[in-house]
Amino acid sequence: MEVGELEEILRVFESSISQIKWRLKHPSKRRLETDVLALCTETRPVIMVDYGGKMPELQERLCAFLKHCKQESSIFEHLRVMIIEDMIYLIHFRALADFIKSSLKLEIEMLFVDLEKDPPKMITQVEKSSAALELLSAQKLFASVFSADGLNSDPLQNHGIDLTANAGSSLSEPVTSTSSELIDLSCCLQISQVTVPTLNGWLLGYPVVYLFGKEHIDRAIYNLSTKSLHIFQIFICRYV
Known part of the structure; x- marks a missing residue:
């Protein structure tokens, strides 16, 4: 991304915050600015917003903020607000689609810790973990919904859920509300049972x-609260 585009992101960011009269505290504003830059540059596909207010006001503020950003610049066109129960995120849906695809192809290395064990242990055979299978189910659900072209609500409608009732029929459609x-x-969380x-x-x-x-939520909380977790990775490089 060019310097001029970064400057435009910052300009639109300030303008949109001002237009919706969002009086963020300085630390929260800096975090949001950093997160928006990370999304627009596709450095990160998803960020969790755990600052700037509480639901549902935070959701309304973020939606209004993105609406104003998109009215001023096309750089923000792929950004969306995503909620999962009481958690709220900002996403770059095209980058998220690529991230999901890479995850399912095992192109992204993930390390897993089994919190049901006492003490917690690294999982080496993921396919034997029921919790890992639930995560895989969630990943496949995300993959069926997100694509580089837009939002596909059919998989969720098969479960009796109308995703587009609030989100619009396509992520690529113009913003109208x-x-x-x-x-x-x-x-x-209901379909896959993932935590x-x-x-x-x-x-x-x-x-x-x-x-x-x-x-096993109680056991996991207990293990996180009372057990130390040390992870070591050893890399061996041979120089010829």
């Missing part, structure tokens, strides 16, 4: 992904 900025994937920490570990690119089933 605040709701067209929103994608609600709360159903993902939020596991899903976030994958979506947000954490160093390790915590795996545990919903029936």
Whole structure:
């Protein structure tokens, strides 16, 4: 991305924050600015917004913010607000589609820790973990919904869920209302039974992904609170 485009992102960012009269505290504003830059440059496909307010006001603010950004610059055209139950994210849907594809092709290395074990242990045979299979189910659901061309709601409609009721019929359509900025994937947790920490570990690119089933939440919390986790990676390079 050229310097001029980065300057335009920052200009539109400031203008949109001002237009919607969003009085963010300075630390939150800096975080949002950094996150928006990461998304627009496709450095990251997803960021979680855990600052700047509470739901549902935060959701409304972010949707209004993106709407104004897109009215001023096409650089923001691929950005959307995504919610999963009480979690809220900003996504670059084209970059997210590529990330999902790479994950399913195992092009992205992920390290898994089984929090159902005491003490927690690294998982070497992922295919034998029921929690890992739930994550795979969630990844396939995301892959069926997101593509580089837009949003496909058919897989969710098969489960009786109308994703486009609030999000518009296609992510590539022009913005006509605040709701067209929103994608609600709360159903993902019901369809796949994946836990939020596991899903976030994958979506947000954490160093390790915590795996545990919903029936073992108490044990996972206990292990996280009382056990130390040390992960070592040894790299051997041979110079000729």
